[in-house]
Amino acid sequence: MEHNFENAIRLADGYSDIYINKYTSKKPLDQYRISGSLDALARQLVKDIDSVDFIKFRDKKILGFTVQDDLGTTIAINKSIDYSNHDVRIGFTLGHEIGHVVLNHPISQSFTVSSDLYDGKEIFEQEANTFSANLLLPFRVFCYQLLKGFKISQIAAASGVSNTLIENRIRSSLRRRFGIENREIDYILEEYKNCSYAIQVKNTLLVRLLYKYVNLISEKSQSYRYTLFFDEANEIAHDILDGLLGFTESDFTVYLPEEDIKSLPF
Numbered sequence: 001m002e003h004n005f006e007n008a009i010r011l012a013d014g015y016s017d018i019y020i021n022k023y024t025s026k027k028p029l030d031q032y033r034i035s036g037s038l039d040a041l042a043r044q045l046v047k048d049i050d051s052v053d054f055i056k057f058r059d060k061k062i063l064g065f066t067v068q069d070d071l072g073t074t075i076a077i078n079k080s081i082d083y084s085n086h087d088v089r090i091g092f093t094l095g096h097e098i099g100h101v102v103l104n105h106p107i108s109q110s111f112t113v114s115s116d117l118y119d120g121k122e123i124f125e126q127e128a129n130t131f132s133a134n135l136l137l138p139f140r141v142f143c144y145q146l147l148k149g150f151k152i153s154q155i156a157a158a159s160g161v162s163n164t165l166i167e168n169r170i171r172s173s174l175r176r177r178f179g180i181e182n183r184e185i186d187y188i189l190e191e192y193k194n195c196s197y198a199i200q201v202k203n204t205l206l207v208r209l210l211y212k213y214v215n216l217i218s219e220k221s222q223s224y225r226y227t228l229f230f231d232e233a234n235e236i237a238h239d240i241l242d243g244l245l246g247f248t249e250s251d252f253t254v255y256l257p258e259e260d261i262k263s264l265p266f
Contacts, residue, residue, distance in 0.1 A: 005127065008127045011099075012099075023041075031159075033158065034136060038091055038098070039077070042094060046102055053076050057080065060078065078093075095135045098132070103127055103131060130172075136160075167189060171185055179237070184241060188205045
């Protein structure tokens with residue numbers, strides 16, 4: 001069976017759009033935080049989910065599972081996760097289980113997510129992980145956060161996600177949208193992680209890539225929402241990584257208004 005990551009990403013984007021437009025339209029995009037509301041929002045966003053319950057599991061390594069029976073579809077979350085302390089695993093686990101439901105995975109298998117959140121090797125688990133990561137931190141959100149000079153710790157605090165999730169989102173976006181090799185991604189990510197101030201973030205290779213990409217797709221119409229512009233983006237990546245664009249600090253002093261970012265075809 002082949003992976004269907006693109007479908008997982010599209011569905012996650014669709015639900016994040018609903019959340020932004022219905023619940024957070026008046027808040028800055030860089031403060032997007034669906035992770036702390038998913039237990040309440042799951043039933044509102046997804047009609048096929050009947051209940052979300054927090055239960056004490058015997059096995060503390062199991063963080064959550066989804067079952068379907070005569071009572072409907074239920075997502076169960078391990079009560080041992082510290083809900084009161086805003087444990088980021090709650091959001092990821094809920095997003096993962098919601099992913100199983102909306103991706104029409106065979107719920108009869110009673111999917112579980114273990115404490116090793118990002119190490120799912122089964123196809124369904126990887127797809128659910130992809131859905132959850134994209135729901136918790138959509139591309140246009142962390143793109144906007146980075147353009148504003150957010151460090152990893154600031155993105156984590158604003159969106160209620162782990163540093164690991166943020167790094168994985170950056171890695172997957174650089175591969176998917178720019179076709180960048182892992183060795184180059186390692187270098188780009190390490191440069192970003194070493195930043196202490198917003199001005200340093202704004203002058204990283206990562207932000208230079210995203211700045212050019214945002215301007216590229218802002219010229220396209222909404223009908224191109226899921227077109228990756230791979231050839232153009234790959235050319236941008238080669239130009240920047242080869243040092244051919246001659247960026248200066250002034251190139252990064254003006255950004256697209258937030259209302260424009262919200263409507264970009266990411």
